């Protein structure tokens with residue numbers, strides 16, 4: 539860890555993470571853990587090159603007078619890390635790392651209730667921001683919103699590497715991503731040289747969890763399923779916005795069309811694909827294509843889990859996502 543890493547980490551204090559929405563009045567306001575919001579992970583970086591971290595309260599922290607962890611420390615807990623990458627078509631500034639908050643609440647509540655200890659223990663949670671592509675010309679005035687592939691994946695890898703230098707997300711950890719965040723999760727286990735990058739991770743994740751993911755943009759744009767045909771222009775617009783006009787770049791970047799990448803993921807154990815049949819923005823076909831690719835091109839264990847509701851419900855509610863992540867963690 540460099541002194542630059544140390545001061546970036548220490549620049550954000552730990553704050554108590556309280557149970558804001560517990561059904562049980564007795565639990566409301568209970569400290570579930572400690573939270574750091576928007577920690578800068580890139581030296582001299584912009585507002586979106588930041589990450590959030592949550593650490594479960596330990597038994598010692600139950601004392602209401604228990605001291606807040608030192609801003610320079612990353613308290614160590616037994617168990618596994620989960621890292622989340624949000625979606626929003628590489629451009630929606632209303633969606634950020636904080637979209638993991640409902641899920642983090644459910645997970646840390648389970649830890650506090652004792653159902654998340656032992657084999658299913660959680661060492662920490664992280665959620666990454668990354669620079670976005672412009673949605674309109676006005677966004678070009680904001681240096682956090684002028685990203686073009688591979689800037690998004692570059693930021694994701696930089697955030698992960700930073701967290702690992704601090705001692706988080708080491709060992710056997712889980713990387714989960716929603717929508718274009720699922721695309722980014724799969725890109726994160728490919729050789730960074732594919733993107734002309736040299737970012738070194740201490741370890742890649744052992745499990746990927748793709749939620750309502752985008753896995754083949756060129757295929758969707760060429761022939762969208764009938765019920766989603768009205769979205770073709772929207773897909774073409776955000777795909778060009780993120781990757782440019784060259785279709786071969788889209789194919790090389792998407793995990794269901796990029797060639798023979800599973801060989802580059804030595805740590806890979808398992809892929810969990812989650813999709814809702816009620817998703818009005820991403821068709822189930824994307825999951826099916828990803829599953830077929832993995833069955834043909836890898837010996838990874840591929841599992842499918844259903845979610846309900848529309849595209850964003852899975853992270854807006856967070857209960858089903860927490861359940862899936864707990865199941866994944868207890869299988870490690």
Ligand SMILES: N[C@@H](CC(=O)c1ccccc1NC=O)C(=O)O
Nearest residue numbers: 625626627628630717718719819
């Ligand atoms: N609200 C988004 C739309 C969006 O996120 C989206 C639309 C269609 C398919 C996938 C999407 N998001 C994936 O990250 C936007 O502003 O473009």
